[in-house]
Amino acid sequence: MKKWMGWMMAAGLMLGGALAKTTLTVGLDSDPPNLDPLLSSALVDRQVQNQIFDKLVDLDENLKPVPMLATGWSVEENATVYVFKLRPGVKFQDGTEFNAAAVKFNLDRYRTAQGSRRAGELAPVKEVQVVDNLTVRVVLKEPFAPLLAILSDRSGMMVSPTAVQKLGADFGNSPVGTGPFKFVERRRQDRITLAKNENYWMKGFPKVDELIYRPFPDDDVRTANLLSGAVNVITPVAPKDLEAIRKNPNLSANVFAGIGYQGMFLNVNKGPLANKALRQAFAATIDRDTVDKVVFLGTAEPANGPFPPSSFAYDKSIPVPKPDLELAKRKLAEGGKPQGFSFTLTIAPGPVLAQLAQVYQAMAAQAGIQVKIEQVEFGTLLDRGTKGDFEAMAVGWSGRPDPDGNIYDFARCKGPQNYSGYCNPKVDALLNRARSVRLLDARRDLYTQALKILLDDLPYVYVYHPQTTIGLSKKVSGIPAIPDGILRFRAAGLGE
Structure with missing residues (x-):
């Protein structure tokens, strides 16, 4: 009997059928809006796309x-x-x-x-x-x-x-690439299932049979699913949950500097924030150090622009803006609203984003600026951004290895992700010149010139640079720490 059982195991079988396939489940903070790279504009899209393509x-x-x-x-x-x-x-x-x-x-x-x-x-x-x-x-x-x-x-x-x-237009619902995992099915707001590409060009990879992505917009729910073992990996991890993960003997937390930024687009073409002085008044109320300490428990880097300190384009001579209520009041008077004004800040779901918006709200109120908070689904948020259907919108950027990717499409006239509707030919000229120059010092100087204009015109308020935060089971191995924040599962293993 023992000999027979041993033969069955060697053949990759067990009583009752084949050995169970290995499934790695990943919790994300939202449902990816689009899996076609042509149309994608969200970090969460890239988490899935990088496995298919x-x-x-x-x-x-x-x-x-x-x-x-x-x-x-x-x-x-x-x-x-x-x-x-x-x-x-x-x-x-x-x-x-x-x-x-x-x-x-x-x-x-x-x-x-x-x-x-x-x-x-x-x-x-x-x-x-x-x-x-x-x-x-x-x-x-x-x-x-x-x-x-x-x-x-x-x-x-x-x-x-x-x-x-x-x-045709339905490609994003059945994407096909050359990547380590192939698309199987999608249930909106529930899961995306990928299967091992048996014919992948890198022999021996991927190591797991199935990769499942599940959206958990609520940070507490996402962390609870990791703590319970319902998922093997989550990203991002809310700062308040890092300690609980680190204390769990079965889990680990991986935290490292990212290359993106977070802040707010201000609509320069309609609504009260079309008035430059009022944009400046609101921006002057933001206390970036408080945001870091209160919302992110010291895990965020206050920003002076779109380039993190690790970027060659970062100019330390540009100070991180400090809150200045007297300046805010002067700008309110200059903008014709000495008693203040109100506008709506649109955000995506999630308790951290809600807390962040409430902190902005409280800061602005000190200058008499009333911020109304509107929460919409992330895909809807991006769609409204594209249409310019907002007054202010909290949307950040996951970052790119070259600084051009952190500024060009967001600040140039008619850029595809220039949600604010901002257009300044001088900024365009500087950004285009920076693309064609190869010397890093020369490129940095051009970016600094453009940034100084942007910090005055304020189509976007740069608030902080987030870190990449990953929570995972200690059974999971083989996920490299790449600063772009994208988890690559080609070499990921799932031990006993």
Whole structure:
């Protein structure tokens, strides 16, 4: 009998059927709005997309571009041409071939498709040329320093051309890439299920059979699911919950500096905040140190702009703005509202965001500014931002390894994520120049000039730089700590 049982186990079987598949469950703070990289504008989208889609290049722990679907690249013709060599033998999850034609299809789609959120990122690309089956030339209009960093994110995600042509606008509901996990199903506001890509090009990966994402907008619920073992990983972790996770012998917390920022878009085209002096009055009430201590228990970095201290574009000579109620009152008078005014701040669900909004509300009230708080679902929030249907909106950015990704599409005229509706040709000129300069000191100077204008015009109030916070079971291994905050599960294991 023992011999027979041993044979059954060796064959990968157990009484009653096959060995149970390994399922890793991840709790997120919201339901991803869109799984098509073309249309995506949320960090939570990227958490799932990075498992379905490989990119041309990836990032290492130091945010350095490293090979992924491109095995290597060269920069030619005065930095106006990038030549990429592609990985052979890669298949999309629908069985079709990944090759140079697929890369051209993807980059051209991102550049030209209606409604593309990637168009701004790839605007410097003049043409994409197929040299041979495994070689692509990307021809630029002028030198473009952020290109590799951009291709390490959604603009570099390779989707199946066959699937796009077949599904059209429905592609985001049945996404197909070359990544370690393939899409199985989605139940809105409940779960997204991914399965192991058995034909993944990196042999031996992924290590788990199934990856399930579940949205828990409530921080307490998200943490409770980790503490109970209902999920294996959660991100983000509310600062108040870090200690409970660290004290649990079965769990661990991973906290490291991120590259993003958080704050508020102020609508410069309609409502009371279209008045610049009133924007300045409100901004002068914000106490960033209090936000850090009260809401984030010392885990946030007060911000002087969109660039974190780890970025080469960070200029320490620009001070973090301090609250100044006398300045706020002078600006109220200048804006014709000496007794104050009221506006609505729209936020996404979640107790931390609600607490943060209430802190802003209390600070503004000291100057006679009444802040009404409106909470809407995250996808709705982004949609209203795109339409300019708000007065103020608390939306941050997860950050990009190149500083261009933290400012360009948010501050330039008609940028796809310029929700405030701000337009200043001088800022545009500085940001465009910074894209074409390769010397880091010269780029920093250009960003500083642009930032000084933005800090006066205030289409956005930069408040703090969040840290990446992950809570996980000690049974989970193999998740690298990449500062972009995206969890990569290709090498993740789930022990006993």
